[in-house]
Amino acid sequence: MVDLLGRPGLLNEAEEVINNMPIKLDNSVWGALFFACRIHKNIEMGERAGFKLLELDPSDGGIYVLLAIMYWEAKMFEKSMEVRKLMTDEDTRGR
Numbered sequence: 001m002v003d004l005l006g007r008p009g010l011l012n013e014a015e016e017v018i019n020n021m022p023i024k025l026d027n028s029v030w031g032a033l034f035f036a037c038r039i040h041k042n043i044e045m046g047e048r049a050g051f052k053l054l055e056l057d058p059s060d061g062g063i064y065v066l067l068a069i070m071y072w073e074a075k076m077f078e079k080s081m082e083v084r085k086l087m088t089d090e091d092t093r094g095r
Contacts, residue, residue, distance in 0.1 A: 006039075007039075
């Protein structure tokens with residue numbers, strides 16, 4: 001449902017579905033919202049979804065990269081570099 005609402009840009013509705021789900025959500029649901037936010041350039045909501053994904057799986061380097069790219073494309077260069085640093089820090093902790 002989140003993917004169906006997110007693709008045409010109904011991001012608030014998609015987030016509302018997430019917030020009203022009575023079960024613990026996995027990466028696929030948050031990922032659908034994150035990718036829709038990137039497509040529709042909703043940085044604020046994309047940030048929430050991206051960090052939720054990192055909370056669920058901090059070792060997923062792809063999410064760090066996509067979040068950093070989202071910030072970079074929005075010309076939020078400092079935030080992009082912060083996420084890259086987080087990725088490096090996580091990589092160091094994982095060793």
